Amino acid sequence: xxxxxxxxxxxxxxxxxxxxxxxxxxxxxxxxxxxxxxxxxxxxxxxxxxxxxxxxxxxxxxxxxxxxxxxxxxxxxxxxxxxxxxxxxxxxxxxxxxxxxxxxxxxxxxxxxxxxxxxxxxxxxxxxxxxxxxxxxxxxxxxxxxxxxxxxxxxxxxxx
Amino acid sequence: xxxxxxxxxxxxxxxxxxxxxxxxxxxxxxxxxxxxxxxxxxxxxxxxxxxxxxxxxxxxxxxxxxxxxxxxxxxxxxxxxxxxxxxxxxxxxxxxxxxxxxxxxxxxxxxxxxxxxxxxxxxxxxxxxxxxxxxxxxxxxxxxxxxxxxxxxxxxxxxxxxxxxxxxxxxxxxxxxxxxxxxxxxxxxxxxxxxxxxxxxxxxxxxxxxxxxxxxxxxxxxxxxxxxxxxxxxxxxxxxxxxxxxxxxxxxxxxxxxxxxxxxxxxxxxxxxxxxxxxxxxxxxxxxxxxxxx
Numbered sequence: 001x002x003x004x005x006x007x008x009x010x011x012x013x014x015x016x017x018x019x020x021x022x023x024x025x026x027x028x029x030x031x032x033x034x035x036x037x038x039x040x041x042x043x044x045x046x047x048x049x050x051x052x053x054x055x056x057x058x059x060x061x062x063x064x065x066x067x068x069x070x071x072x073x074x075x076x077x078x079x080x081x082x083x084x085x086x087x088x089x090x091x092x093x094x095x096x097x098x099x100x101x102x103x104x105x106x107x108x109x110x111x112x113x114x115x116x117x118x119x120x121x122x123x124x125x126x127x128x129x130x131x132x133x134x135x136x137x138x139x140x141x142x143x144x145x146x147x148x149x150x151x152x153x154x155x156x157x158x159x160x
Numbered sequence: 161x162x163x164x165x166x167x168x169x170x171x172x173x174x175x176x177x178x179x180x181x182x183x184x185x186x187x188x189x190x191x192x193x194x195x196x197x198x199x200x201x202x203x204x205x206x207x208x209x210x211x212x213x214x215x216x217x218x219x220x221x222x223x224x225x226x227x228x229x230x231x232x233x234x235x236x237x238x239x240x241x242x243x244x245x246x247x248x249x250x251x252x253x254x255x256x257x258x259x260x261x262x263x264x265x266x267x268x269x270x271x272x273x274x275x276x277x278x279x280x281x282x283x284x285x286x287x288x289x290x291x292x293x294x295x296x297x298x299x300x301x302x303x304x305x306x307x308x309x310x311x312x313x314x315x316x317x318x319x320x321x322x323x324x325x326x327x328x329x330x331x332x333x334x335x336x337x338x339x340x341x342x343x344x345x346x347x348x349x350x351x352x353x354x355x356x357x358x359x360x361x362x363x364x365x366x367x368x369x370x371x372x373x374x375x376x377x378x379x380x381x382x383x384x385x386x387x388x389x390x391x392x393x394x395x396x397x398x399x400x401x402x403x404x405x406x407x408x409x410x411x412x413x414x415x416x417x418x419x420x421x422x423x424x425x426x427x428x429x430x431x432x433x434x435x436x437x438x439x440x441x442x443x444x445x446x447x448x449x450x451x452x453x454x
Contacts, residue, residue, distance in 0.1 A: 004171065021171035021214060024201065044202045046356075048269055057243060057272040063201050064273070065194070067171050068216065111268065132355045133267020 008069040010035070011079025019066040026050045026061035028069075029076060037077035037106045041135070048134035051107035051114075052076045058114040060133075077106035080113065089113055089151045098147035100138035108134050112148045120156050124149060173216035177303055177332065180217055185305045185328030187213045193330060194218075195239035196273030198266065199282045222332060223277070226251060232338035238277025238300075238331040246271070255336055256450060257345030257364055257443075261292030264349060267356060277331045280313065283321040286359045286383040290317070292347040294380035294390050295364035298336050304329030314380070317387040340376070343368040344450035348443045349382070350435045352426075359383045360427040363415070363439035367398060369451045374398045379411065379440065384419040384432050391418045394440060403448050411444065412437030 003018040010033065017032045026043075029035045029052070041047035043062045050061040053075040054068075061076075080087045089112050092098070099105045108131065115122060115130045122130070127148050128141070136144060174180045184191050190212035194200055203209045217223045223237040226248050234251055242262045245251055252259040265274050265288050279287040280300070293313045301310050305328045313334070316323050325331065345366035351357035362382030368375045379394040393414035401407030421432040 021169040022204065043205060045198055045266070045270060048267065051269055054272070057241075058269050059272045060269045063196075063198050063270075065171065065197065065201070065214070065216075067173075068197075068218075114268075129355060130268050133269045 004067050006067055006070045008071065009073045011075055012073075017066070021065070021067060023066040024062050025052065025054075025064040025066045025069055025074070028066040029061055029074075035076050035078050039103050039106060041103065041107075046133075046135070047104070047107075048111060048131075049104050049107040051110040051134065053110065053114055056117075058111055075110070077110055080109060087113065088155055089116070089148065092147045092151040092154070093144075096143050096147045096150065098139065098143040104134060104136040104138075108136065108144055112144075112151075115148070116152055116155065120152060120159070122149070122152060169211060170213045171216065172213060173219045175219050177220050177222060177330070180215060180220060181303055181305060181328060181330055183213065184215055184330055187215075189327060191215050193281065195223075195275045195278040196241055196270075198270050198274040199278060217330065229335065229338075234334075234336045236276065236334045236336070238280075238333055239275045240277075241273055241275055242271040243268075245276075254339055255296060255345060257347045257366060257447065258289070258292045258296050258298075258336065261347035261349075261362070261364060262289040264288045264347070276334060280316055281323055281325070281331055283317050283319070283323050283387075285317070285320055285385060285387055286362065287388070288347065288349055288359055288362055288382065290388040291362045291364035291380035291382040292345065293334060293364075294388060295347075295366040295378045296336050296345055297366065297378055298334045300334055301332040302329045303332050308332075310335070314388070314390045319386045340368050342370055342451050343376070344447050344452075346443045346446035346450060348439050348446070350427075350439060358426065361421075361432050361435045361439055362388075363436065363443045365440070365443040365447045367444065367447050367451060369448055369453055372402050372453060374401055374403055374407075374448070377444075379415065379444075381415060381418060381436055381440075383426075384421040384436050386420070389418050391415055393417070398444060403444060403453075408441045408444060412440045415440040 039049035041049035045060045045063040052061045192211035194216040223239040225237045276289045279289045298313045347364045349359035349362040364380045367377040377395040377398040379391045382388045394411040397410035415436040419433040
């Protein structure tokens with residue numbers, strides 16, 4: 001069967017690819033597009049390691065068909081830093097050692113960025129619920145939650 | 161490459177319902193509807209299903225819109241995601257129980273995609289939005305080769321994974337009725353964790369209060385029978401009462417009597433039956449508080 005042609009925007013850049021109808025967005029990101037920052041943990045939407053945004057909304061790339069990206073805007077972890085300049089969340093995760101093995105980190109960062117874009121002043125509870133779909137088996141979450149809260153505080157200060 | 165789900169699958173994303181119904185009927189059972197995909201893609205990946213056609217309904221405006229009906233109710237497209245419904249300026253104020261039930265499903269990521277239509281058509285007796293929709297007295301509009309029809313939500317599920325939709329019929333939208341003053345609703349579920357789990361028991365209560373007396377009520381339970389069940393005897397026990405202990409106990413007894421659950425790793429028959437009564441009391445209390453109890 002002929003492959004499907006998809007025209008999309010990935011991290012602000014126009015992008016085209018061919019895929020099977022059954023390919024997930026994660027298959028295409030990590031395969032043809034070579035964007036391996038999004039991780040496959042569970043492939044069933046439980047772990048959040050493949051978190052991306054689709055037209056600004058946080059989703060699991062494993063639970064989205066690649067063909068659904070046609071005409072849409074996808075943002076991945078690769079679009080988070082501006083060149084060498086890390087996003088404040090990335091910087092804070094490093095400073096506070098909010099990661100260990102790193103597999104969950106891209107998804108955590110994409111999800112946390114999505115939270116701060118709609119809520120600059122989240123409570124700890126709000127952070128924990130927002131990130132409930134991002135599993136981390138190393139850190140115990142505390143450092144991650146503190147990093148997100150600290151980043152939010154700094155970004156609010158910077159925006160004053 | 162993480163491996164494709166399946167080969168030789170076609171994908172269609174029609175812009176009109178007529179096109180979708182026609183393609184769905186032509187596929188004669190080989191097609192699956194794609195709304196948020198949070199159940200479909202998991203089922204495909206596990207090999208549980210292998211559709212010949214994936215029919216994406218999200219480009220059809222009627223399936224993705226939220227509107228207020230002329231009578232003062234709401235019409236919610238079957239593919240509207242939990243996150244989108246939560247952002248609606250008034251829906252959650254009028255139907256807080258329906259919204260909290262839909263928003264309990266999965267993570268933030270899942271909420272970005274998962275819909276009440278998918279939750280209903282997936283046919284799980286534990287689907288969280290279903291008891292709340294049934295308690296709300298919602299109806300669904302379905303369209304198939306034979307035309308359109310409206311049916312109550314409680315008439316849709318017939319067993320685990322099975323619905324009453326005829327071959328070729330597509331779930332279009334939910335219609336929630338207008339609200340009398342002093343009305344509200346609530347949904348609670350019992351899960352062993354605080355988030356991200358499947359209901360051991362779910363309970364939706366929708367009621368109206370006037371001068372401290374319950375004047376109308378609907379009660380539905382999830383995860384205690386092969387389908388979500390409307391518990392009319394529980395509603396009868398509430399209606400006409402001041403939601404005093406005796407009325408709540410009578411309603412709880414009716415809920416326990418409506419339970420025909422399974423024993424599984426999430427809960428035993430005895431436990432689920434007991435919890436159904438407990439949840440009824442708590443959920444009715446929340447709904448009454450929201451309604452102002454006056």
